[in-house]
Amino acid sequence: MPDRQSVHEVLELLKGQWTVAVLASLALGERQFNDLLADVNLIEEHIGWTSHPRPLTARVLTDTLRRLQGHQLVDRRSNGNQFSAVWYRLTHDGRSLLRALRPLANWARQHRRNSESTTGRASSEP
Template sequence: MRSRSPRTSAQVAELEPCGQEGHVDCGIRDVLDRVGDRWSVLVIVELANGTRRFRQLQRAIDGISQRMLTLTVRRLERDGLVERTVYPTVPAQVDYRLTAAGASLTHLVRALADWSLEHRDGIARSREDYDARHPGHDIR
């Protein structure tokens, strides 16, 4: 069993408990449903590098289908995180860029990416340890 080092207040952010009186969901779930899904984060990462056309986004985001990309950018547009511009050409040319609100997410996404890189080896080891202690489990 691994010993855990004590956490300092600098290591753990103090958060108000959600779901208690006056804190019904804290509004977090609705926002995380959008910006926390895999495709939205990848679209935000790509658009952080500048305006992109639909096909550029699709080529840059490995594994995303045309339908899923369409749904993702529409949802992000609806939430005010992405702006869609249609140019009157034949065929129509459409591009996407982050709004100010969307751009304000980029430092958080960068922090999450940095955290992921810093901790991925430890997480992989923890998964291996767990799998060895719990053979035959179906947790993924």
């Protein structure tokens, strides 16, 4: 039972279709809001929009960052001036979560290959 609850807690942290993309972009280092938005969309464009049907918007990024801040996965900093740039970076827990996701991503790739090979064999049969 404790494992099930823990998995549900992690899934709650990861909800939202852009969460992992934002975390992964922040893994490259601290980013200003507009640079982060551009980075996420550039990566999606580069891979052919296979993960998301349309670009990340500023509003969705704002909501995603606020939720991640609430879970202490992302830090927000500015120098206090209302016209200053705002920077975002992963916290220790945010970096730790990304490290924990790598084995899950590896499992997903392997599962996809297995599914494709099974589907490929099944479709070639009469």
